[in-house]
Amino acid sequence: MHARRQLAALALLAGLVAVPALAATDTQAPTPTRAELLAKSTAAEWRTPDPHNLLVMQLPSGRVLIELASDFTPLHAANIRTLVREHYFDGLSINRVQDNFVTQWDDPESTRDHPDPAKLKSLGTAKKALPPEYTHAINGKLPWTPLSDGDVYAPQVGFVEGFPAARDPATGREWLTHCYGMVGVARDIAPDSGNGSSLYAVIGQSPRRLDRNLAIAGRVLVGMPLLSALPRGAGPMGFYDKPSQRTPIQSVRLASELPPAQRPAVQVLRTDSATFAALLDAQRHRRDAFYQVSSGKVGLCSVEVPVREMTPTD
Amino acid sequence: MHARRQLAALALLAGLVAVPALAATDTQAPTPTRAELLAKSTAAEWRTPDPHNLLVMQLPSGRVLIELASDFTPLHAANIRTLVREHYFDGLSINRVQDNFVTQWDDPESTRDHPDPAKLKSLGTAKKALPPEYTHAINGKLPWTPLSDGDVYAPQVGFVEGFPAARDPATGREWLTHCYGMVGVARDIAPDSGNGSSLYAVIGQSPRRLDRNLAIAGRVLVGMPLLSALPRGAGPMGFYDKPSQRTPIQSVRLASELPPAQRPAVQVLRTDSATFAALLDAQRHRRDAFYQVSSGKVGLCSVEVPVREMTPTD
Numbered sequence: 001m002h003a004r005r006q007l008a009a010l011a012l013l014a015g016l017v018a019v020p021a022l023a024a025t026d027t028q029a030p031t032p033t034r035a036e037l038l039a040k041s042t043a044a045e046w047r048t049p050d051p052h053n054l055l056v057m058q059l060p061s062g063r064v065l066i067e068l069a070s071d072f073t074p075l076h077a078a079n080i081r082t083l084v085r086e087h088y089f090d091g092l093s094i095n096r097v098q099d100n101f102v103t104q105w106d107d108p109e110s111t112r113d114h115p116d117p118a119k120l121k122s123l124g125t126a127k128k129a130l131p132p133e134y135t136h137a138i139n140g141k142l143p144w145t146p147l148s149d150g151d152v153y154a155p156q157v158g159f160v161e162g163f164p165a166a167r168d169p170a171t172g173r174e175w176l177t178h179c180y181g182m183v184g185v186a187r188d189i190a191p192d193s194g195n196g197s198s199l200y201a202v203i204g205q206s207p208r209r210l211d212r213n214l215a216i217a218g219r220v221l222v223g224m225p226l227l228s229a230l231p232r233g234a235g236p237m238g239f240y241d242k243p244s245q246r247t248p249i250q251s252v253r254l255a256s257e258l259p260p261a262q263r264p265a266v267q268v269l270r271t272d273s274a275t276f277a278a279l280l281d282a283q284r285h286r287r288d289a290f291y292q293v294s295s296g297k298v299g300l301c302s303v304e305v306p307v308r309e310m311t312p313t314d
Numbered sequence: 315m316h317a318r319r320q321l322a323a324l325a326l327l328a329g330l331v332a333v334p335a336l337a338a339t340d341t342q343a344p345t346p347t348r349a350e351l352l353a354k355s356t357a358a359e360w361r362t363p364d365p366h367n368l369l370v371m372q373l374p375s376g377r378v379l380i381e382l383a384s385d386f387t388p389l390h391a392a393n394i395r396t397l398v399r400e401h402y403f404d405g406l407s408i409n410r411v412q413d414n415f416v417t418q419w420d421d422p423e424s425t426r427d428h429p430d431p432a433k434l435k436s437l438g439t440a441k442k443a444l445p446p447e448y449t450h451a452i453n454g455k456l457p458w459t460p461l462s463d464g465d466v467y468a469p470q471v472g473f474v475e476g477f478p479a480a481r482d483p484a485t486g487r488e489w490l491t492h493c494y495g496m497v498g499v500a501r502d503i504a505p506d507s508g509n510g511s512s513l514y515a516v517i518g519q520s521p522r523r524l525d526r527n528l529a530i531a532g533r534v535l536v537g538m539p540l541l542s543a544l545p546r547g548a549g550p551m552g553f554y555d556k557p558s559q560r561t562p563i564q565s566v567r568l569a570s571e572l573p574p575a576q577r578p579a580v581q582v583l584r585t586d587s588a589t590f591a592a593l594l595d596a597q598r599h600r601r602d603a604f605y606q607v608s609s610g611k612v613g614l615c616s617v618e619v620p621v622r623e624m625t626p627t628d
Binding site for chain 1: 411465467518526616
């Protein structure tokens with residue numbers, strides 16, 4: 001197999017490179033690629049996350065950026081900001097990596113069968129319990145971009161400010177969905193026992209059964225491979241059984257509290273933008289030499305909301 | 315957070331441990347866990363893969379077992395058996411790992427911009443081109459277990475002998491779906507250019523847009539973490555840009571050609587079994603202390619068809 005053709009085919013698979021259609025006409029122009037569509041986007045179509053909602057988690061391997069979904073889980077966002085300001089996560093670790101499920105980070109002492117209360121890290125002024133923020137009432141104030149392709153789990157799905165979400169008009173409730181890269185709040189059985197001190201990111205097929213059962217704190221914008229490519233834990237549910245396997249967390253900071261030179265310059269494509277709509281349509285309908293059949297559909301969790309990091313010269 | 319409760323909650327999350335419901339009655343008995351249901355399965359509910367369909371890929375990190383879907387892609391299965399018998403894959407490598415997409419293995423020379431024909435590994439007696447086996451006619455001979463929960467991408471979905479599949483009654487066609495762990499045949503733009511010498515496994519959210527566009531050779535039964543936890547390639551589309559990053563393939567063998575003592579003893583739960591139906595129902599309806607809301611649904615690619623390895627004492 002000629003590598004250039006293979007790479008071209010693979011690039012089409014990943015939507016990165018345009019290859020002229022074998023019989024292109026004006027009405028059969030090849031589907032624009034993701035790169036082409038993003039290159040044509042306007043500045044107004046990109047949103048800069050509020051630095052008070054942007055967590056910067058520093059690992060030895062690099063930096064993970066997480067945007068808090070403060071419009072959906074405001075109390076959890078506030079509690080996480082408190083923990084972060086008090087440097088709670090510094091020195092903690094990634095303690096659990098379960099294949100096709102989640103990567104979780106928290107106080108390793110809390111993951112033991114019999115945690116020593118004297119060794120558990122203090123939550124400082126952060127709250128130990130929070131009201132469950134699993135769903136909220138649709139209030140008409142948040143921009144809702146529907147996804148018309150349907151969904152197995154929810155009556156309606158769509159996007160709110162870059163976050164994948166679902167709605168049930170019968171109950172008037174709305175919630176965030178457990179797609180790849182979404183960050184949830186681990187808890188005990190008591191619904192108010194999650195407080196943001198233990199967080200997990202989805203690293204496999206979207207576990208949608210968890211929707212409306214846990215609070216979703218936010219979404220990983222940058223750095224997913226630093227969470228998804230870790231060795232899986234050999235203990236039950238993917239917990240590491242050897243402390244040496246745990247990736248240490250050097251620090252977690254709010255972007256707003258970093259010196260400007262260290263603050264990440266990241267933007268998220270607006271999910272109510274024309275470019276975003278064009279991206280979805282390009283996923284549904286593929287006119288190019290590689291695809292034999294267009295799916296005609298795009299699933300909620302198959303959508304990767306574009307993120308770009310600005311370099312200092314931008 | 316008390317670790318035992320946290321672990322119990324997390325175990326519930328993973329469906330591993332039963333915790334009595336807070337207000338259990340006979341009609342509100344807790345949902346059985348996956349472990350409980352599998353423990354009650356009968357011997358007849360488990361299928362032993364045909365050893366002629368079972369690939370044993372030996373990596374330095376361990377063994378990956380792949381079952382060929384010879385009822386769907388018989389020509390590709392035959393060609394892969396030829397390649398495997400002629401030890402084609404021995405000494406090749408994992409050359410591409412793209413986050414939330416695929417891990418791919420093949421002749422690294424073939425992945426170069428300008429492969430040296432003298433360095434490409436000979437396919438031996440295997441064919442270089444095969445008819446595209448992307449879908450086949452529904453013929454009534456394969457056991458079809460429908461999944462009634464619906465699907466975004468296909469009119470009907472279900473299972474055939476442990477493989478997730480889809481159907482379109484309007485066209486009378488059936489095909490395998492790109493769920494987590496499914497193994498596909500990489501190809502060039504020409505539909506007949508896939509031959510099984512380059513294979514990929516899905517390691518993230520199911521890329522269902524690929525259904526009906528590539529042949530699916532089979533499914534990883536054992537060893538997914540050996541493919542999913544690898545460092546992501548820094549090159550375009552996740553190709554490794556440094557040869558030292560490629561995981562070497564020590565060997566790939568057919569189970570039928572291994573000495574009995576080395577042959578893996580693995581079984582797959584029959585997807586037309588009562589236990590499998592009970593597992594699906596347990597995913598849809600969760601009556602336990604942790605879950606606030608049952609989804610009532612289960613998505614095709616959210617189903618992990620159970621696999622068990624028999625130890626010599628079994």
